[in-house]
Amino acid sequence: MSELIYGQDTGFVLFEDDVTKTLNNFRQNGKRNEAGGILIGFRRDPHLHVISCTTPYKKDKCSRFEFLRRDPLHNLAARRYWKESKGQIYYLGDWHTHPVATPLPSSIDHHEWRKLTKSKLGPDLLFVIVGRTKWYVQYKSQTLHLLGI
Numbered sequence: 001m002s003e004l005i006y007g008q009d010t011g012f013v014l015f016e017d018d019v020t021k022t023l024n025n026f027r028q029n030g031k032r033n034e035a036g037g038i039l040i041g042f043r044r045d046p047h048l049h050v051i052s053c054t055t056p057y058k059k060d061k062c063s064r065f066e067f068l069r070r071d072p073l074h075n076l077a078a079r080r081y082w083k084e085s086k087g088q089i090y091y092l093g094d095w096h097t098h099p100v101a102t103p104l105p106s107s108i109d110h111h112e113w114r115k116l117t118k119s120k121l122g123p124d125l126l127f128v129i130v131g132r133t134k135w136y137v138q139y140k141s142q143t144l145h146l147l148g149i
Helices: 017-025 073-084 107-118
Strands: 004-008 011-015 036-044 047-053 061-063 066-068 090-097 126-130 135-139 142-148
Touching: 004 135, 011 017, 011 135, 017 047, 017 126, 036 073, 047 090, 073 090, 090 107, 107 126
Parallel strands: 011 047, 090 126
Antiparallel strands: 004 011, 004 142, 036 047, 036 090, 061 066, 126 135, 135 142
């Protein structure tokens, strides 16, 4: 089992096994390009449960040091979950990779995350950066720490 739980005073985030495996499969080992997508799940305040994610699609921009989510299929996936669950499962945030062991958000990441939190999506978004060995997880503007497996 490779479920991951991250948390702090703001609550916990549980990543389902399939999500953990998918994100780890995109680690930037060797000369792989950055990858990314969206995180889908549900909120049981103050906790989040991530049950699915999208991965890069054809219209996304993937390069060694950049991932830009451009393909509308990400939004369609989130809408499908929302519709099929009658609004119980939805977009929770974004994820992408960095080509380092222990990732930290870049100034570009901070800028993009500020834009998203000021949008109609609201301030309570989840952001994940998958590094070569560790993840960076941020929820409600706080860095979360790995609590258990």
